[in-house]
Amino acid sequence: MAQRIDVKDLNIYYDRFKAVEDVSMTIEARSVTAFIGPSGCGKSTVLRTLNRMHEVIPKATVTGTVDLNGRNLYDRDVDPVAVRRTVGMVFQRPNPFPTMSISDNVAAGLKLGGERNKAVLAEAVERSLRGANLWNEVKDRLDKPGAGLSGGQQQRLCIARAIAVEPQVLLMDEPCSALDPISTLAIEDLIEEIKTNYTIVIVTHNMQQAARVSDRTAFFNLAATGKPGRLVEMDDTTKIFSNPGRKETEDYISGRFG
Amino acid sequence: MTATVSSPPLHAPGVPELSRRRRTRDVLATVMVHVAFAIAMVPLVWILYSVLGHGWHLLLDSTWWTNSQRNINPERAGGGVYHAIFGTLAQALICAVIAVPLAVFTAIYLVEYGTGRLARAVSFTVDILTGIPSIVAGLFIYALWVTTFGLQRVGLAASLSLVLLMVPVVVRSTEEMLKLVPNELREASYALGVPKWKTISRIVLPTALGGIVTGVMLGLARVMGETAPLLILGPYASSINTDLFNGNMATLPTMIRENFGLPDQPAIDRMWASALTLIVLVLLLNIAGRVVARFSGVKK
Amino acid sequence: MAILTGRPGPGTSPPPADLSSTGRFGDRVFHGLSTGSGIVVIGLVTAVGAFLLAQALPALVRNDANFLTDRVWQVDGDPLRFGIPDLLWVTVISSLVAMVIALPVAIGVALYLTEYAPPRLARPFAYLVDLLAAVPSIVYGLWGATIIITYVAPVQTFLGSVLGWIPLFSTENAITGTIFLASIVLAVMILPIITAISREVFAQTPLTHKEGALALGATRWEMIRTTVLPFGTPGTISAAMLGLGRALGETIAVSLIMGTTNGAFSWSLFSGGETFASRIANNAQEFDTPTKAGAFIAAGLVLFVLTFVVNAMARVVIERRKAFAE
Numbered sequence: 001m002a003q004r005i006d007v008k009d010l011n012i013y014y015d016r017f018k019a020v021e022d023v024s025m026t027i028e029a030r031s032v033t034a035f036i037g038p039s040g041c042g043k044s045t046v047l048r049t050l051n052r053m054h055e056v057i058p059k060a061t062v063t064g065t066v067d068l069n070g071r072n073l074y075d076r077d078v079d080p081v082a083v084r085r086t087v088g089m090v091f092q093r094p095n096p097f098p099t100m101s102i103s104d105n106v107a108a109g110l111k112l113g114g115e116r117n118k119a120v121l122a123e124a125v126e127r128s129l130r131g132a133n134l135w136n137e138v139k140d141r142l143d144k145p146g147a148g149l150s151g152g153q154q155q156r157l158c159i160a161r162a163i164a165v166e167p168q169v170l171l172m173d174e175p176c177s178a179l180d181p182i183s184t185l186a187i188e189d190l191i192e193e194i195k196t197n198y199t200i201v202i203v204t205h206n207m208q209q210a211a212r213v214s215d216r217t218a219f220f221n222l223a224a225t226g227k228p229g230r231l232v233e234m235d236d237t238t239k240i241f242s243n244p245g246r247k248e249t250e251d252y253i254s255g256r257f258g
Numbered sequence: 259m260t261a262t263v264s265s266p267p268l269h270a271p272g273v274p275e276l277s278r279r280r281r282t283r284d285v286l287a288t289v290m291v292h293v294a295f296a297i298a299m300v301p302l303v304w305i306l307y308s309v310l311g312h313g314w315h316l317l318l319d320s321t322w323w324t325n326s327q328r329n330i331n332p333e334r335a336g337g338g339v340y341h342a343i344f345g346t347l348a349q350a351l352i353c354a355v356i357a358v359p360l361a362v363f364t365a366i367y368l369v370e371y372g373t374g375r376l377a378r379a380v381s382f383t384v385d386i387l388t389g390i391p392s393i394v395a396g397l398f399i400y401a402l403w404v405t406t407f408g409l410q411r412v413g414l415a416a417s418l419s420l421v422l423l424m425v426p427v428v429v430r431s432t433e434e435m436l437k438l439v440p441n442e443l444r445e446a447s448y449a450l451g452v453p454k455w456k457t458i459s460r461i462v463l464p465t466a467l468g469g470i471v472t473g474v475m476l477g478l479a480r481v482m483g484e485t486a487p488l489l490i491l492g493p494y495a496s497s498i499n500t501d502l503f504n505g506n507m508a509t510l511p512t513m514i515r516e517n518f519g520l521p522d523q524p525a526i527d528r529m530w531a532s533a534l535t536l537i538v539l540v541l542l543l544n545i546a547g548r549v550v551a552r553f554s555g556v557k558k
Numbered sequence: 559m560a561i562l563t564g565r566p567g568p569g570t571s572p573p574p575a576d577l578s579s580t581g582r583f584g585d586r587v588f589h590g591l592s593t594g595s596g597i598v599v600i601g602l603v604t605a606v607g608a609f610l611l612a613q614a615l616p617a618l619v620r621n622d623a624n625f626l627t628d629r630v631w632q633v634d635g636d637p638l639r640f641g642i643p644d645l646l647w648v649t650v651i652s653s654l655v656a657m658v659i660a661l662p663v664a665i666g667v668a669l670y671l672t673e674y675a676p677p678r679l680a681r682p683f684a685y686l687v688d689l690l691a692a693v694p695s696i697v698y699g700l701w702g703a704t705i706i707i708t709y710v711a712p713v714q715t716f717l718g719s720v721l722g723w724i725p726l727f728s729t730e731n732a733i734t735g736t737i738f739l740a741s742i743v744l745a746v747m748i749l750p751i752i753t754a755i756s757r758e759v760f761a762q763t764p765l766t767h768k769e770g771a772l773a774l775g776a777t778r779w780e781m782i783r784t785t786v787l788p789f790g791t792p793g794t795i796s797a798a799m800l801g802l803g804r805a806l807g808e809t810i811a812v813s814l815i816m817g818t819t820n821g822a823f824s825w826s827l828f829s830g831g832e833t834f835a836s837r838i839a840n841n842a843q844e845f846d847t848p849t850k851a852g853a854f855i856a857a858g859l860v861l862f863v864l865t866f867v868v869n870a871m872a873r874v875v876i877e878r879r880k881a882f883a884e
Contacts, residue, residue, distance in 0.1 A: 056448055058373065079582070085451030095442040099464045109450035112460055158446070165450055280777055287779035291674050294666025295683070298753070301746040302690050305701050363595035371592050380596035382873075383603040389800070389869035390862070391807020393835045394606065396842075397858040401609040405848050422602065429599070455588035483694025486809035486835065490842040511696050511810070518700065518814060533697050544692045548685065 003069040003168045003199060004029040005050060010064035011228075012045050012054065019045050021228035023064075025218060032191060032200045034210035034237065037220035038252065042229025043203050046220070047171050050201065051087035052080040068169070085113070088167035092174045094154035096146035096161070103142040105157055109165035124164050132160035133190050152183020159190065163198070170194070172202040176209065188213050207253060211241050219249045306537070313534030316527055322535075326508075327496040332517070332525040339535050341498040342513040346539070348502060349413055349492070349509060350482050353420040358474055360421075361428035368429070369436040370458055388426040395422040396487030403491070413502035416492035416509070420481040427480055431473025435466035468550050475547030479540045485511035510536040610859040617852025625856065629823060631837075633853040640853045642860060644823055648831035649861070652737045652812065653805035655827065656744035661798050663745075664752035668794075671753075672760040673782060684757065691750035699814030702743035703735065707815075710739050714828050728826040735817035738827040743811055748801035755800065759793030760786050792875050799872035803865045809835035834861040 005027040012020040020042035027033045035043035048054040049062050052073060066073045073083050096105045104111070106125045115121060125142070129135040134156045138149070146157055155175060162170060172191075176184040191200060191213050204210050210217055218234040233246050244250045276284075316322050325338030368381060399419040403409050439462050447457040463470070488509055494516045495506035510532055517529035621638050623630050628641030671684050711734055718729030763786045771781040817830035818840075832840065838854045845851040 051449065053445065053449060056445065081448075081451050081453045083451075084449055089449035091442060091446065091449075093442060095440070095446045097443060097446070097461055097465070099461075099467075108447070108461075109452065112447070112450070112452040112456050161446075161450065276777065280780070284777035284779040287782070288674065291666045291670040294663050295670040295675075297663050298667045298687055298690070298749055301701075302686065302693075304705070305693060305697060308701055308705050309697060360595050360598060363592045364599050366588075367592035367596040371589055372596065376593070376596065379600055383600045385869065385873055386603050386866060387599065389803045389807075389865050390603075390606070391809065391835055391865055393807065393809040393838055394610070394858050394862045394865075397838065397855055398606045398609055400845070400851070401613045401855060402605075404845075405613055405851060406609070422606070425599065425602075453582070453585050455584040458588065479692055483692075483696070485694070485696040486839055489810070489839045490845070493843065511694065514696050514700065515810070515814075518703075529700065533700055536694055537697060540692055540694060541689070544689070 005169065005199065005201075006065075006067040007046075007050075008065045008067070010046070010049065010062065010066065012042065012049055013061045013063075014057065015059040018228040021230045023231045025231060025234050027199060027201060028216065029199045030196060031215040032195050032202060032213050033216045033218065034214035035201065035203045035218050035220060036205075036207060036210050036252075037229070037232075038222070039205075040225075040229070041220040041222050043218075043220045044173050045229070046231075047173055047201060047203050050169070050171055051089055052083045053089060055080065085109075085165055086167055087169040087171060088162035088165065089171045090155070090158050090162050090173065090175045093178045094151060094158050096149075096154050096157050098145070098147050100146060101143045102138050102146045102149070102157065105146040106160045106164050108161060113165065128160040128164040129157075131163050131194060132156045133186065133193075134160055150183070152179050152186055155179060155183065155187060156190065159187075163194070167198070169199040169201070172200065174203050174205060177205060184209070207241075211237060217241070219244075219246075219252065221248055221252070309530060309534045309537055312527070312530035313532075316531035317534060322531065326498045327513075327528075328498070330496070332520045332522040335524040335527070337528075339510070339513065339532050341495070342508040342510045342532060343535065343539070344498060344500065345413060345492075345507040345509040346482050346511075346536075348500070349417045349420065349507070350478050352414065352417040352502060353424055353481055354474065354478060356417070357421045357424040357477070358428060361425045361477075362432050362470065364425070364429050365432035365436060366458060368433050370454075370462070384426050384429050387422065388430070390422065391486070392419075392423055392484050393486040393490070395419045396490040398422070399487065400490050410504075411491050411493055411506070412504060413492065413499070413507035416488050416507070417502065419487035419491055420484060423484060423487075424477040424481050427477035428470075428473050431476065432466070432470050435469030435473070436462060438469070439465045468553070472547040472551040475543050475550070479543040479547070482543070483511065483536060483540050485515065488512050489515070510539070607859075607862065610855055610862060613848070613852050614856035614859045615852075617849045618856055620849060621853070631853075633850045636849075638849060638853055640856075642834070642857060645832060645834050645837055645857060646860070647825075648737060648816075649806055649833040649835070649864070651827070652741050652744060652833060653802050655738070655741035656748060656805045657798055657802045659741065659745035660749045660752055660801060661794075664749050664797070664801075665756055665794060667749070667753045668756035668760050669782060669786070671757050673778070673786065684754075687750050687753050689750075690746065691754075695747065695808060695811045696814070698743050698747055699811035702739060702811060702815040706742070707734055707739060710736075710742060714738055718828060725825040726827055728824065729828050730824065730826065733817050733828075733830050735815055735830055736828050737816065737831060740812050740815045741827070743815060744805045744808055747808065747811065748804050751804055752794075752797045752801040755797035756790060756794045759790040759797075763789045792878065796872040796875040799868050799875070803868040803872065806833075806868065807835055807861060807865050808833075809839045812836045813839045834858065834864075 007023055007025045010020065010023040011018060023046055035047060037043050045054065050066060054060050054062060062074060068086065072078070097108060100108060103125045106128050107121045110121060110124055126135060129138060134153060137153060146154065149157060176187050179187065188209065191202065194200070202213065214237045216234065217237045217240040219232045219240065220229050221232045222229050233244065233249055235245065240249065241253060244253065321336065322338040324340055326341035327337040330337040364380065364384070368377060372380060396419045399415055403415045403418065404411060409415065443461055443465060444457055447461045488511055492509060492512060493506045494512040495508045499505050499507045513532045514529055514536065517525045517532070520526065617638060618625060620636070621640055623639040623641050625641050627643055628639070629644050630639045630641055632639045667687060671680050675683055714736065717727055721727035722729055767785040767789065768781055771785050776784065812833050813836035816832065816836060818832055834857045838858055841854060845854065
């Protein structure tokens with residue numbers, strides 16, 4: 001199910017402004033890869049190019065290739081809608097659909113994709129909520145609005161919604177930054193559990209979090225303000241945090257940055 | 259301490275008192291804005307009081323709601339408003355059937371698709387349409403319907419002229435509501451691999467539905483009270499006519515106009531009673547619209 | 559997986575199952591419907607101008623009088639003789655006076671609602687003012703023509719006795735259904751429009767400006783005069799112009815209120831007359847020949863252009879303010 005991603009010579013633009021320059025990396029299947037780096041270094045921007053969410057913003061463009069299982073996502077005949085079915089995403093702030101109940105939220109991707117079989121949908125809702133460690137908390141109020149849950153529960157609901165469409169890759173854009181420590185822990189445990197089935201890429205500002213949950217870590221930085229962001233290095237997480245290859249990585253990790 | 263600026267505490271060591279002139283001006287301004295609000299309320303209360311006072315007794319008669327004015331002349335009391343209510347509702351309904359989809363899709367274009375020159379042109383023409391005098395809308399449909407196509411002045415023609423007046427109201431309110439839908443919801447939907455049109459129709463529109471319904475109701479309230487285009491396109495009839503394609507069709511505004519300026523007391527009573535009926539209809543729609551807005555606004 | 563890897567290369571048409579699964583067809587339809595609706599709206603407005611112009615032209619060509627300067631209106635038979643200076647005067651003066659009456663009250667109400675009213679009451683009170691806009695204009699007409707007419711008459715007499723030496727307030731041919739009365743009713747009708755927009759811009763005054771003024775020891779009124787009013791001025795100006803545009807085109811209320819003077823023109827507010835809109839409405843039942851209707855359509859076209867210019871100016875002021883605020 002999970003697949004590996006090969007990024008080659010990726011340049012990302014907002015209109016004429018080059019936001020990220022020359023990124024090449026390999027993201028392994030069934031593992032957690034963390035993107036770290038200072039604000040504005042382009043780590044979230046790179047993440048959004050992995051499921052073509054980048055181009056939702058007007059005038060945003062990309063050059064280079066992103067291969068998923070040998071298929072370039074930016075080939076002309078690839079449909080971005082199909083890409084996003086295969087590469088799911090969880091956002092910084094929990095964003096359940098306010099007009100839908102908990103179970104409708106989880107089933108939203110399938111329903112809007114044309115699935116009408118009630119049994120299939122119910123099965124997917126339960127499986128996804130169990131997968132997101134939320135089932136026991138909400139099983140008695142599946143028809144209540146999703147907006148009524150706590151922040152941490154809402155974020156797990158969003159994860160359940162993302163995995164309900166059975167993607168191969170799950171992108172997480174600072175999924176815990178709006179949550180309290182206990183909810184954060186719950187999400188981190190969840191990441192640990194589901195990585196056996198998915199390729200997970202997580203952007204985080206929290207270096208302890210990167211160290212705790214990820215197998216590989218990529219460090220992004222900017223040469224200077226106004227210059228495009230770039231990938232400094234990428235390695236096993238233990239190596240990055242104990243013995244990084246580059247001085248700027250070490251400076252950032254030890255807090256001697258900027 | 260709740261000491262206000264205009265009455266400083268007696269024991270305030272070190273705090274100088276305001277000069278008399280500054281304090282007087284402040285008090286004067288306070289009085290003036292209160293007076294302004296009171297002035298604004300006078301006509302509202304006065305109008306409602308006049309219409310209610312002159313019109314209420316006919317509304318209590320059941321024939322008022324069930325009969326038309328057929329075979330009833332100005333000197334005679336009796337008859338009802340059924341034919342005019344029917345005409346007003348039928349014309350407003352047809353108007354909404356045409357105007358609402360046009361306006362909602364235009365708003366969708368402006369918020370979800372439009373960029374560049376075309377979007378600016380559309381937005382500009384909606385502004386023009388907002389300011390178009392209703393009599394001009396009537397003249398336009400007259401020029402199209404009667405002069406160009408040689409058709410008769412029937413209910414449908416009146417409906418068409420109302421479309422021009424309803425579209426801008428619904429476009430603007432729908433546009434506002436769509437803009438209130440957080441972008442995060444659109445992104446969440448795209449990230450699930452939902453195509454744009456389904457994202458708009460199944461996520462964005464339902465989220466904004468309450469506000470859109472409110473806009474439609476306010477638009478309906480506006481067109482139901484319109485008189486000017488009906489003077490050109492919708493001549494009054496005293497009997498019931500349910501055919502929008504043939505013959506004269508009564509409406510509440512033209513019924514009021516018909517009974518205006520006549521010396522006979524029954525006609526004067528009918529004029530006030532039909533004005534009250536119209537106000538009740540319009541205010542009900544208006545209040546219903548606000549209630550919908552209150553209870554189903556976009557939750558932030 | 560199949561979706562991604564199993565798709566045909568460029569040049570071959572994808573199988574229909576893929577189309578439905580990706581919604582491409584739905585997207586095209588939806589995009590087309592939306593863009594099409596926008597274009598229809600543009601077409602509608604263009605058609606209004608084009609049709610009015612096309613049907614006014616034949617009548618204007620046959621017009622023996624000067625359309626812009628001659629004070630005649632004979633549209634029965636041939637040759638036609640019609641001109642608009644009287645209509646223009648009555649339309650503009652009644653609307654201007656209405657705006658002059660409404661503007662200070664509207665600013666006061668907007669300040670009351672944003673700065674003075676108890677926060678819990680501000681919303682319901684604002685709603686009450688909005689209700690004024692919901693009252694149908696024919697009801698305003700009834701109210702003006704049958705109720706307040708008796709209360710306005712003594713005011714007119716008084717103003718005439720004091721200011722009668724000014725042509726605008728001359729009581730020479732005074733009647734009861736006057737331009738002055740129409741202006742008062744129009745003022746009430748445009749009050750909620752001006753109030754709503756002014757209220758909105760006053761409410762947008764940055765809190766930091768207001769707190770800055772208060773921290774310097776300004777009274778509430780001084781704070782308003784130095785921060786809220788200057789910030790809201792462009793918005794209030796365009797609000798006043800939108801109100802003016804509404805008053806210029808108001809038909810039925812004016813038509814019910816104003817008595818006609820049968821050609822005797824006067825500069826006075828205390829005479830009657832017809833506006834563009836009310837003349838069209840008063841004669842609407844007699845549009846029997848295309849040329850006769852054309853004369854009225856020509857009047858309507860002038861009204862259309864007039865309101866267009868006023869509204870466009872209001873929009874320009876708003877747009878400039880937006881650019882300034884950003």
